[in-house]
Amino acid sequence: MLARKIADSTVRRLAIYLRFLEEFEHQGAGTVSSEALAARAGTTSAQVRKDLSFFGSFGKRGLGYDVHALAVQLRTILGLTRRYHVILVGAGRLAGALVQYAEFGARGFDIVAAVDRDPAKIGTRWGDLVIGNVADLEKIVQREQIEIAILVAPADAAQALVDRLVSAGVSAILNFAPVQLHVPHGMDVKNVNLAVELETLSYALQHRGST
Amino acid sequence: MLARKIADSTVRRLAIYLRFLEEFEHQGAGTVSSEALAARAGTTSAQVRKDLSFFGSFGKRGLGYDVHALAVQLRTILGLTRRYHVILVGAGRLAGALVQYAEFGARGFDIVAAVDRDPAKIGTRWGDLVIGNVADLEKIVQREQIEIAILVAPADAAQALVDRLVSAGVSAILNFAPVQLHVPHGMDVKNVNLAVELETLSYALQHRGST
Numbered sequence: 119m120l121a122r123k124i125a126d127s128t129v130r131r132l133a134i135y136l137r138f139l140e141e142f143e144h145q146g147a148g149t150v151s152s153e154a155l156a157a158r159a160g161t162t163s164a165q166v167r168k169d170l171s172f173f174g175s176f177g178k179r180g181l182g183y184d185v186h187a188l189a190v191q192l193r194t195i196l197g198l199t200r201r202y203h204v205i206l207v208g209a210g211r212l213a214g215a216l217v218q219y220a221e222f223g224a225r226g227f228d229i230v231a232a233v234d235r236d237p238a239k240i241g242t243r244w245g246d247l248v249i250g251n252v253a254d255l256e257k258i259v260q261r262e263q264i265e266i267a268i269l270v271a272p273a274d275a276a277q278a279l280v281d282r283l284v285s286a287g288v289s290a291i292l293n294f295a296p297v298q299l300h301v302p303h304g305m306d307v308k309n310v311n312l313a314v315e316l317e318t319l320s321y322a323l324q325h326r327g328s329t
Numbered sequence: 330m331l332a333r334k335i336a337d338s339t340v341r342r343l344a345i346y347l348r349f350l351e352e353f354e355h356q357g358a359g360t361v362s363s364e365a366l367a368a369r370a371g372t373t374s375a376q377v378r379k380d381l382s383f384f385g386s387f388g389k390r391g392l393g394y395d396v397h398a399l400a401v402q403l404r405t406i407l408g409l410t411r412r413y414h415v416i417l418v419g420a421g422r423l424a425g426a427l428v429q430y431a432e433f434g435a436r437g438f439d440i441v442a443a444v445d446r447d448p449a450k451i452g453t454r455w456g457d458l459v460i461g462n463v464a465d466l467e468k469i470v471q472r473e474q475i476e477i478a479i480l481v482a483p484a485d486a487a488q489a490l491v492d493r494l495v496s497a498g499v500s501a502i503l504n505f506a507p508v509q510l511h512v513p514h515g516m517d518v519k520n521v522n523l524a525v526e527l528e529t530l531s532y533a534l535q536h537r538g539s540t
Binding site: 126127129130137138158159160195196197198202204210211215216218219221222224225226227265266289290291292296298304306308310311313314315316317318319320321322323324325326 | 337345415422425429436437438501502503515523526527528530535
């Protein structure tokens with residue numbers, strides 16, 4: 119119950135700490151300070167200690183955190199001790215880029231299916247992946263035991279696709295379509311809007327003169 | 330000074346409110362309640378009121394916010410009353426997807442240049458855009474009056490490219506390379522890590538059983 123109330127921003131920081139811990143591990147470091155983690159993650163050491171203490175992990179004063187033990191703990195918290203089957207709903211250019219995104223596989227997210235409504239795309243291949251017909255969405259979700267869908271479909275098609283994904287038993291959706299999706303309670307949706315990311319920069323540029 | 334201290338998460342919510350305000354405006358709505366904005370943005374009405382009061386905008390009790398006036402105000406706050414020249418550093422598949430991302434242009438972000446180090450890509454076209462040689466990065470930044478760079482280069486090349494972008498006078502970077510960039514004070518960097526987005530979902534799936 120507690121765990122579900124943790125803010126999205128905290129979970130994102132945990133994921134970032136894990137990346138640096140793995141890098142430190144790779145370099146042979148046995149321990150790491152909250153200051154070093156903070157510097158790499160662009161936050162404060164107080165925030166690092168707060169984030170980690172929330173999960174019951176405490177560094178030793180003067181010694182810091184055990185790199186390996188903390189990495190194991192974060193992987194467990196983040197649900198990264200197993201693999202997930204992922205479907206790409208939409209097979210446009212962004213989907214084509216995501217298929218090649220090596221970090222997904224490295225983190226346990228296997229893109230095992232892709233579908234589109236365009237007859238010119240259906241049946242074509244991206245490496246081992248054959249693009250399926252969106253008409254077969256439910257069948258593919260069940261056959262491939264899909265848990266996570268990445269929605270890279272046009273805005274006008276998004277909600278209907280989500281309704282079908284929910285019915286088919288998909289548990290979580292990463293949504294790139296620029297619309298607010300309506301989903302039943304208990305379904306997890308994460309929206310990615312790349313224009314919003316650019317707007318955090320235009321905001322910063324706009325207010326630079328005032329500092 | 331105040332404005333620079335606003336959390337990134339607040340700026341992101343403002344950008345999302347703006348999207349819905351524009352949609353309401355398009356539908357001919359004159360006013361909107363904080364509850365309606367909250368429902369669309371997936372937050373609480375208290376949060377909406379807090380976010381907007383921070384910028385001196387107050388709804389009228391029983392009437393809500395003036396849709397048009399609030400949209401104008403948010404565009405001003407977010408720095409969206411003018412256009413920005415953007416360069417894509419790296420011309421791989423993700424860059425190819427971003428070039429086609431219509432919302433960038435709609436929001437005032439014009440991708441006016443792209444560069445790569447691959448001789449097979451240099452000189453080829455994406456629509457009107459001719460892919461340039463990364464060796465000419467500084468020249469292109471100056472000629473095209475670039476303010477924002479989108480870094481979609483391999484991790485091992487990222488820091489050296491950022492150092493060159495900083496020297497060439499770029500003010501802000503949207504970084505897709507999975508590395509922590511080191512930049513001088515006053516330079517704005519926003520990191521996008523799509524695997525981290527998926528990890529917020531695996532976290533949710535992992536903790537679903539415990540609710």
